[in-house]
């Protein structure tokens with residue numbers, strides 16, 4: 224079948240196998256020349272694409288739960304959405320969640336995803352206690368921070384390149400309510416936004432929507448959104464009313480004028496400097512989950528996500544340069560998001576490091592690709608890197624400079640029989 228990531232480029236022909244038991248998964252692994260695991264396909268680029276794709280989605284059982292400690296064991300194909308439906312009414316929440324709930328637990332581990340609480344909670348793997356893996360030679364191995372720790376660390380953030388994650392043990396966090404207390408702060412420019420992040424570092428969740436087309440003194444103007452789990456309110460999950468985008472939109476619909484108009488309206492929707500509010504956790508964490516197939520808004524050519532992180536020391540200057548370059552090019556995005564990460568971890572390919580991170584989406588055009596090359600150079604010059612799960616285009620050289628521990632990953636792959644495990648991305652990035 225034709226298959227792509229969430230950005231809908233590239234699109235390739237792939238054989239997709241969806242084994243429902245370990246025995247069948249093992250047979251499929253033995254029979255395939257080159258394969259990669261796949262969850263819900265929410266990575267944007269080509270990290271879950273290969274000639275043979277092994278879907279983990281039918282490995283979808285909840286295996287054990289301790290309601291004293293919040294320790295959960297589940298198969299890798301379970302979605303975060305399912306976990307929320309089951310556990311929020313019981314007073315438990317994900318310790319870390321990305322901006323969509325339509326992500327598998329295996330995918331969350333493989334990308335070592337981060338959420339709005341990275342500065343306090345770290346990334347997803349910080350809450351993972353252990354993994355059950357199927358290796359390329361058919362062996363099933365349990366790994367954690369003490370047993371086969373090299374495999375554990377390389378798998379968290381390892382983009383499926385060490386083996387197939389079969390099951391995950393993780394710890395959920397307690398909540399008293401399904402509701403969030405929110406505060407939205409208006410920042411006049413990038414310096415103001417970064418200072419506000421700093422001043423409000425005690426907030427559990429923080430993220431800023433940024434107008435990436437604003438220039439001059441308004442460069443980086445943003446709305447900083449803070450959140451706390453509310454102590455009051457019921458624990459009920461909502462029944463979602465999911466609308467869908469029925470057709471591919473004309474590719475030109477999202478252009479500099481429509482994006483500029485949207486950004487201006489959005490920024491000025493709040494007049495006061497600070498506004499408090501309350502929101503159910505669903506719209507707070509997953510604003511786009513209510514619109515199924517929103518990725519079709521970019522039309523047939525698809526779109527490119529770009530997420531970079533810069534180290535704290537050079538972050539302010541580097542972010543200014545990135546935003547100036549984007550605003551000058553006039554290629555804005557609706558979904559420009561800024562966040563300050565806390566410290567990184569010890570996984571060789573995990574993305575976060577302490578410093579600001581910027582995520583944007585762009586139309587997939589030759590002009591944008593040329594712009595992104597220029598952004599790559601700025602990111603590398605400032606000691607930063609790009610997020611693998613969003614990437615469809617970076618060069619092997621850019622990858623290796625951004626992830627200097629890539630060779631460790633290659634060694635773990637050799638030790639654990641991963642020769643036949645490869646994605647289009649891992650080949651492009653020349654990961655041996």
Ligand SMILES: Cc1cc2nc3c(=O)[nH]c(=O)nc-3n(C[C@H](O)[C@H](O)[C@H](O)COP(=O)(O)OP(=O)(O)OC[C@H]3O[C@@H](n4cnc5c(N)ncnc54)[C@H](O)[C@@H]3O)c2cc1C
Pocket residue numbers: 229259260261262263264265266267270271279299300320321322323325326327328329330331333334335336337338381382383384386387388389511612613646
């Ligand atoms: C709207 C939206 C918002 C997002 N927001 C965030 C965010 O805030 N923070 C963030 O960090 N990410 C974010 N993401 C990215 C998303 O969280 C990751 O791409 C995640 O990995 C997707 O999981 P998936 O199940 O769809 O995996 P897929 O896209 O299917 O696969 C992603 C990678 O995981 C590997 N993989 C999947 N399952 C397994 C398995 N069982 N065993 C081994 N490897 C496996 C694949 O090989 C591939 O390399 C967002 C994505 C979208 C579409």
